Amino acid sequence: MAEKTAIELRNITKTFGEVVANKDISLTVNRGEILSVLGENGSGKTTLMNILSGIYFPDHGQIFIDGEEVVIRSPKDAFKYKIGMIHQHFKLVDVFSATENIVLGLKEKGRYNIKDAAKRVKEISERYGFEIDPFKRIHEMSVSEKQTVEIIKVLYRGADILILDEPTAVLTPQETQKLFAVLRRMKEDGKAIIIITHKLHEVLSLSDRVAVLRKGEYVGTVITSQTNESSLTEMMVGAKISLNIERSEPVNTEDRLTVKNLNCVNREGVKILNDISFTARSGEILGIAGIAGSGQRELLESIAGLQKVDEGEILYNNPKTGLQDNLRDKTPMQIRELGVRLSFVPEDRLGMGLVGNMDIIDNMMLRSYKKGKSVFLERKAPKDLAEHIIADLEVVTPGATTPVRRLSGGNVQKVLVGREIAASPTVLMAAYPVRGLDINSSYTIYNLLNAQKKKGVAVIFVGEDLDVLIELCDRIMVIGSGSVTGIVDGKTATKEEIGLLMTKSVKSGRGEDAV
Amino acid sequence: MMKQKEANPREPIFHIVKRDAIVWWKAWLIRAAAIVAALLVSAVLTVFLTGENPLDVFSSLIDGAIGTSRRFWFLIQNTAMLLCVALAVTPAFKMKFWNIGAEGQALIGGMATAACMIQLGDKLPYGVLLPLMFIASVLAGSIWALIPALFKAKWNTNETLFTLMMNYIAIQIVSFFASEWAVPKGSGKIGVINGDTQAGWLPVIGNQKYLLSVITVAVITVIMYIYLKYSKQGYEISVVGESQNTARYVGISVKKVIIRTMIISGAICGIAGFLLVAGADHTITRDTVAGRGFTAIMVSWLAKFNPLYMVLTSLLIVFLERGAVQISTSCGLNDSFSEIITGIIIFFIIGCEFFLNYSIKFRDKEADKQ
Structure with missing residues (x-):
């Protein structure tokens, strides 16, 4: 097949104030090719793609499409050049059907005819192997179906250069495989496809070439078949790092936290947790896997005393007294007063775990400010703790009095995890603790969790990267739509097995009740 | 080169960049520049609209504010009263509870x-009456603030509307009693209360009618500063204001903090009312507070909720107000003109905040760098 250049970028530079998001980036994409753009968070991948799709305008540099220089000033221009971008966050109208969303905003000649449109949608999906019901409404769809609608939307508009921004972040392994099959078919059809991702194994299995960015700069492009995970990581990070997570054998495990038949509904009255039962043991990491929004957050929050529980028990075996305490219906303050040392690294770091506008010292105080009888704050101990964490975890910050919102994602997380660990917990819950972190910071966090496990802490780790879950956790509990669909051994589990459990549906509630 | 220009037709002449931090002298320089710019604009406007010599206008502004000892004390008293109400709304605003019911x-x-x-x-x-008056005012103010706080905590009602409505109720209550207790009957005005016995009048110390009020407000200022910055309750207010989720996460009862803070807010408002009636006016009308409940919001915001800075911002606003009154009388201009000048100056002062947070970069400069 003759290689024909679809897009060429020459010396693209984009700055946001002091921050150079893209510096002198040049790359090409051919027709009938899948190019992966690989890079850590903040390496400028999304900025570059937003330039292509007309959302940003570059400070310098040129863009050529099919060999001709073009100016892309707006998403409309991008459509003109048949560039279609599928964003990470879907932009769909919930109450409209798939077809209505697809034709929304199109100015076609002639009368609006939804049946014809649906027929074309059907054609497109058959051609590339999508599975979609053109009349299904968005709010009835799964995440993967919504993504399909987004992809068909750009194809319907005639795009032949497709950009996908982290399309697999929300998909199960099976859905990812389906998506890849579709993308391969599009490639054979002569389309140029750019996929942004930071998952190495996906890059290797899908793409023809890989362009690597690092801190806004273009590192190079390699042919996928001639590279491997470790050399790609080296290009991405700029240094060799070991990609193995250690997993020590759990010792002296005892049941620490037992959750029995937990049920709860969210504010809208939708049942979000359905008869969840499990045990977290000391000296062990229990992983929780599941599609985003399957009840992970509510589960951790109900244990932490932040979510109202309708039914069930949360039993804590106190290692000091040997007694069992029920944490259900207790506020975080009451849980602490019981002597339960429960630490929680929530998903929303700056919105829940920390206060963005406060400095590191004041954030250290969040957990401990109440100590002592005085009506005044005691800032000496938090200051020591802040300095200790900055030194130990290598937090990059101008000082302990810098507001945490000024820190980068990885450093914010180090501050939060550092504080939660400093409380010497017996149970440590962490929700997506490495989301948005670069590889080095991620490994720092894994090591911290492992160190806690060795100290005899019962660690509960909610993760999204199944490879990491399998490597790090001793047991993995899978939840699907608020129910436990299985608990597997981390040493023997496979991604496919977990993926199947993630989408498995459990008949609601206890069978007897239904009768 | 031509091609480059063509490729960047949308590159703006300048763009705005967020500042990371600003050194203190630069910040004050920008503020000073804003005031100078405001004075220049008002001067031009003065000449243009009235033909008056702008210097005359400005000198009568200063004269009106601090021209005589009486005016000076009036300025200080007005500042103290505005500051007192601003101190009251500050903890609520810091908690992001929009208490616009200070009035x-x-x-x-x-x-x-x-x-x-x-x-x-x-x-x-007298020794019993005065403390009783004080307690009654504090209680009344707190209850007035507690009602919207309870509704907010229980049913999450909108506190902005609720506190605003409470203002009108208070005004009507005063109107009602003003005619009920009017002296002479039917005049609709209470007039000076206990003019003969001076019962319940705030004592005059150091031969200055307003000195006691000013000292009281000064003490409240210091206490509020310490309360917000160094007390555990002050810390809770900041956490609730920044993020209610974080507050819940660490086990702070958001409802409790809202109710407690609003009681404090209302109590200080009550003190302001007490000082106004017992210490200055010795009567009550529906205009006794004279819009300070709203101006106080600006005082508090301008000072970024720092009680010590609020001394300056309230002084500035009262200074302009007092001066503006003088302009309209001495230059024979009508009331509105002085308001225009006040408006211009405040506009510039608030506007300069933008330049404290952002800097402007021009295209050519950047191109030169490269």
Whole structure:
């Protein structure tokens, strides 16, 4: 097949104030090719793609499409050049059907005819192997179906250069495989496809070439078949790092936290947790896997005393007294007063775990400010703790009095995890603790969790990267739509097995009740 | 080169960049520049609209504010009263509870004071009456603030509307009693209360009628500064204001903090009402608080909720107000003109905040760099 250049970028530079998001980036994409753009968070991948799709305008540099220089000033221009971008966050109208969303905003000649449109949608999906019901409404769809609608939307508009921004972040392994099959078919059809991702194994299995960015700069492009995970990581990070997570054998495990038949509904009255039962043991990491929004957050929050529980028990075996305490219906303050040392690294770091506008010292105080009888704050101990964490975890910050919102994602997380660990917990819950972190910071966090496990802490780790879950956790509990669909051994589990459990549906509630 | 230009047709002439931090002298330089710019614009406008010599206008502005000892003390008293109400709204605003009901809270506090003076003025000895008036005002102010706080905590009602409505209720209550207790009957005005006995009047110390009020507000300022910055309750207010989720996460009861803070807010408003009625006016009308409940919001915001800075911002606003009154009388201009000048100056001062947070970069400069 003759290689024909679809897009060429020459010396693209984009700055946001002091921050150079893209510096002198040049790359090409051919027709009938899948190019992966690989890079850590903040390496400028999304900025570059937003330039292509007309959302940003570059400070310098040129863009050529099919060999001709073009100016892309707006998403409309991008459509003109048949560039279609599928964003990470879907932009769909919930109450409209798939077809209505697809034709929304199109100015076609002639009368609006939804049946014809649906027929074309059907054609497109058959051609590339999508599975979609053109009349299904968005709010009835799964995440993967919504993504399909987004992809068909750009194809319907005639795009032949497709950009996908982290399309697999929300998909199960099976859905990812389906998506890849579709993308391969599009490639054979002569389309140029750019996929942004930071998952190495996906890059290797899908793409023809890989362009690597690092801190806004273009590192190079390699042919996928001639590279491997470790050399790609080296290009991405700029240094060799070991990609193995250690997993020590759990010792002296005892049941620490037992959750029995937990049920709860969210504010809208939708049942979000359905008869969840499990045990977290000391000296062990229990992983929780599941599609985003399957009840992970509510589960951790109900244990932490932040979510109202309708039914069930949360039993804590106190290692000091040997007694069992029920944490259900207790506020975080009451849980602490019981002597339960429960630490929680929530998903929303700056919105829940920390206060963005406060400095590191004041954030250290969040957990401990109440100590002592005085009506005044005691800032000496938090200051020591802040300095200790900055030194130990290598937090990059101008000082302990810098507001945490000024820190980068990885450093914010180090501050939060550092504080939660400093409380010497017996149970440590962490929700997506490495989301948005670069590889080095991620490994720092894994090591911290492992160190806690060795100290005899019962660690509960909610993760999204199944490879990491399998490597790090001793047991993995899978939840699907608020129910436990299985608990597997981390040493023997496979991604496919977990993926199947993630989408498995459990008949609601206890069978007897239904009768 | 031509091609480059063509490729970048949308590159703006300048763009705005967020500042990371600003050194203190630069910040003050920008603020000073803003005031100079404001004065220049007002001068040009003065000449253009009235033909008056702008220097005359400005000198009467200063003269009006601090021209005589009486004016000076009036300025200080007005500043103190505005500051007092601003101190009251600050903890609520820091908690992101938009208490725009300070007007009503202060007025109802003043009403409580006036009621005590009228009803008990000849029945109780001075030493009992004064503390009782104080307590009554504090209670009235707190209750006025507590009602919207309870509704907010229980049913998450909109506090902005609720506190605003409470203002009108307070005003109508005062109107009602003003005609009920009017002297002489039917005049609709209470007039000076206990003018003969001076029962319930705030004592005059150091030969200055307003000195005691000013000292009281100064003490509240210092206490509020310490409370917000160094107390555990102050810390809770900041956490609730920044993120209610974080507050829940660490086990702070958001409802409790809202209710407690609003009681404090209302109590200080009550004190303001007490000082206004017992310390200055010795009467009550529906205009006793004179819009301070709203101006106080600006004072508080301008000072970024720092009680010590609020001394400066309230002084500035009162200074302009007092001066503006003088302009309209001495230059024979109507009231509106002085308001225009006040408006211009405040606009520039608020506007300069933008330049404190952002800097402007021009295209050519950047191109030169490269």
